[in-house]
Amino acid sequence: MSQEDCTAALAGKTGILIGGGGFVGGALMHFFKSFAGGAVNVFSPNSKKLSxxxxxxxRRYFERVRPDFIINCAIAALGSDAQLSCGINYLGAVALARAALELHIPYIHVSSAAVMPSGTDLREEDRLALGAALPHYAKSKLMAELALEQLAPGGLDYSIVRLGIVYGTHDHKIQGFQRLLFAVVNRGMPFLFTNRRVRHSYSNVRKLPCLVARMLAHRPEFSGQIYNFVDAEPVALGQVILALRDSLGLRVPRAIYLPYPLARLGMGAVARVVGLVRRLGVEARLPPEVMFFRNLYQSQALSPAKLRDSSFRDPEPTATVFSEIPYLLRYYIRRWEEQGLIRAGARELDDSALRAQRFVQDPAALLQEVAEQSRHPFLRQCSLEHHEEPPAKG
Structure with a gap:
């Protein structure tokens, strides 16, 4: 199933994409602009036009545009207060759903594995119990899912896509998986803050648009359903970190798994130092991902079985977080160098080391890559300048 085929049934339709300036929304917007060939007209208003x-x-925006579908990727930043988290992640999602209900159009809601407990082989119905103690982010995303189910008997045509740890290029913020990348690239992780048994599910942002297009084109199948959208196999966090390290030719982090009590003690000390610095009037804060620190020591593996049994077919079944590491590192290192976040030329990527890493971690992806390259002329790719000519046959 090609990306072009995914949008064929949507030709001539108009959609509204909320959160198009973010990581996930940006990937969807790029898809509709690049692969739909203008056949699908998608508007992505910024917060000044539609808050x-x-x-x-x-109300005003929807009355003016009158869309055929809505996609909601908007999220409040992880560290947002209760008012923003509730307003954007929950009440905003409900408002969009009510608009979709009144217009009799489908509503695609992008959710998060934050609404699920730790564990393995987690299915779509495995959710946290709603309670006051939940973090603002998880609570608001969970309430949004529950609200959509409450609106379904009234005729709401919705689908929910749950994402794991999202990876891909073109994220404009250092957040989530990109923060892990930055920590390794910047040598900010001396040891492994996890254990050998911990595994998580990852979501390839490049594949998501094809699923969304499929959902929009086949409403009878996908309406009223939740789907885990993750790679086929969960991955050990320690292996991902070491793969990043080896691809960069670094010596840190060392392959020493720090026990959780010791890691928690160290994190508490850092938090106290940050608090003291702030009391001096210096702006300092811990990254919002700290709320997920415990998750580094707990597996959360989502089951892809339900989506695998649907009519959707993975457009890139061999693409995994390991096969994408070379491209992620090249993209983000170049970007961070341009932004002055790391010194230019400080991190060089060795192609032979990258291929050796893929040989160990993902041989199928390496086989596919070499096969793709083998379709092009071999000798013409090599520059013969500055190389000694072989002796001519006498």
């Missing part, structure tokens, strides 16, 4: 915190903004 999820303002119900009147939503």
């Amino acid at each position: 999820l915190l303002e119900a009147d903004d939503i």
